[in-house]
Amino acid sequence: MARARELGESVLGTTSPNPAVGAVVLAADGTPVGEGATAAPGGPHAEVTALAQAGERARGGTAVVTLEPCAHTGRTGPCADALLAAGIVRVVVAVPEPTELAGGGADRLRAAGVDVELGVEQAEAEAGALSGWLTGVREQRPFVVWKVAATLDGRVAAADGTSRWITGDQARAAVHRLRATCDAVVVGSGTALADDPQLTVRDADGRNLARQPLRVVVDRRDRLPATARVLDDAAPTHVSRAANPATLLAELFDRDVRRVLLEGGPTLTAAFLRDGLVDEAVVHLAPTFLGAGPSLVGDLGISTISDALSLSLVDVTPLGGDVQIRLRPTRHTGGHQHADGRS
Ligand SMILES: NC(=O)c1ccc[n+]([C@@H]2O[C@H](COP(=O)([O-])OP(=O)(O)OC[C@H]3O[C@@H](n4cnc5c(N)ncnc54)[C@H](OP(=O)(O)O)[C@@H]3O)[C@@H](O)[C@H]2O)c1
Numbered sequence: 001m002a003r004a005r006e007l008g009e010s011v012l013g014t015t016s017p018n019p020a021v022g023a024v025v026l027a028a029d030g031t032p033v034g035e036g037a038t039a040a041p042g043g044p045h046a047e048v049t050a051l052a053q054a055g056e057r058a059r060g061g062t063a064v065v066t067l068e069p070c071a072h073t074g075r076t077g078p079c080a081d082a083l084l085a086a087g088i089v090r091v092v093v094a095v096p097e098p099t100e101l102a103g104g105g106a107d108r109l110r111a112a113g114v115d116v117e118l119g120v121e122q123a124e125a126e127a128g129a130l131s132g133w134l135t136g137v138r139e140q141r142p143f144v145v146w147k148v149a150a151t152l153d154g155r156v157a158a159a160d161g162t163s164r165w166i167t168g169d170q171a172r173a174a175v176h177r178l179r180a181t182c183d184a185v186v187v188g189s190g191t192a193l194a195d196d197p198q199l200t201v202r203d204a205d206g207r208n209l210a211r212q213p214l215r216v217v218v219d220r221r222d223r224l225p226a227t228a229r230v231l232d233d234a235a236p237t238h239v240s241r242a243a244n245p246a247t248l249l250a251e252l253f254d255r256d257v258r259r260v261l262l263e264g265g266p267t268l269t270a271a272f273l274r275d276g277l278v279d280e281a282v283v284h285l286a287p288t289f290l291g292a293g294p295s296l297v298g299d300l301g302i303s304t305i306s307d308a309l310s311l312s313l314v315d316v317t318p319l320g321g322d323v324q325i326r327l328r329p330t331r332h333t334g335g336h337q338h339a340d341g342r343s
Pocket of ligand 1: 219220223266
């Protein structure tokens with residue numbers, strides 16, 4: 001299942017509006033004989049690719065899949081039928097299919113005599129490559145990852161507005177990898193005007209990759225100049241006049257966006273945080289101080305410590321001389337909770 005999750009993660013950012021699923025096929029003796037991940041919309045699902053790779057060796061074997069195989073004919077045929085045709089006798093699934101439209105795969109397989117196990121390492125799969133798609137199903141909005149680069153004293157730019165480059169090469173390369181896993185990259189007009197970013201995914205040599213997320217600038221007062229780099233032809237761009245983050249996310253959801261990278265700045269980020277619309281935070285901290293300049297998040301309307309917005313630590317990763325901290329919101333109120341239960 002860990003390998004199936006990895007396969008799903010490898011195609012994150014290329015499958016929306018479909019889920020990034022991973023699948024592994026084992027032969028009857030347990031040898032891995034096929035691997036697959038969801039192709040771009042209209043292409044084969046993970047199970048179909050893994051079965052094709054396994055060929056006859058799938059007969060009598062097991063399929064391990066991060067999402068319940070579908071039972072409906074969409075742009076491709078039902079995966080449950082493909083598993084039956086290949087002679088699979090056991091199917092191990094992490095996440096049960098949450099939509100009625102594609103549901104019923106496990107029932108169809110069981111009715112044909114296949115041993116189906118649902119909910120195996122479900123939490124890990126839900127927190128991984130499927131998180132964007134599941135947020136879409138449950139909340140009809142994209143999953144939001146907020147990324148920010150700051151000094152150790154939490155500054156995202158100097159007092160004179162200069163902000164390049166707060167972090168080093170490795171952290172910046174990580175940002176490009178993160179962008180590549182998203183369907184859209186969002187900034188506010190303040191950032192677009194101050195930094196004139198191109199907001200594309202680039203390789204180590206600075207070349208734009210072939211597949212690019214949608215670039216989005218939220219510019220309610222039409223301040224973005226026609227010469228802005230974000231409007232060049234390197235990638236598609238959407239300039240939004242959405243009055244609030246929820247409206248913006250609804251606009252993006254309608255464009256099949258399931259995973260958004262919010263890249264600031266502090267004002268727009270504060271609006272997302274206030275509205276509870278950040279699902280994951282990726283904070284890059286550089287071992288430097290500026291002592292002045294904008295802070296990584298603007299006014300959250302908090303005036304007392306017991307109202308502090310608490311996030312939970314997911315992991316900490318050194319990136320060259322910088323540090324990456326990943327966090328997820330803690331959905332509780334009433335002050336900061338220490339790991340040992342003190343508050
Ligand atoms: N180090 C980093 O990671 C990083 C990342 C980004 C930015 N920055 C720095 O941040 C600074 C810019 O800060 P900023 O706060 O002005 O940038 P910002 O948050 O990108 O832009 C603020 C503007 O966004 C617009 N906006 C659209 N929807 C909004 C909403 N729902 N709520 C609030 N505002 C909304 C508003 O302008 P309209 O009313 O015109 O729409 C607002 O003035 C620059 O110095 C930049 O270098 C640093």
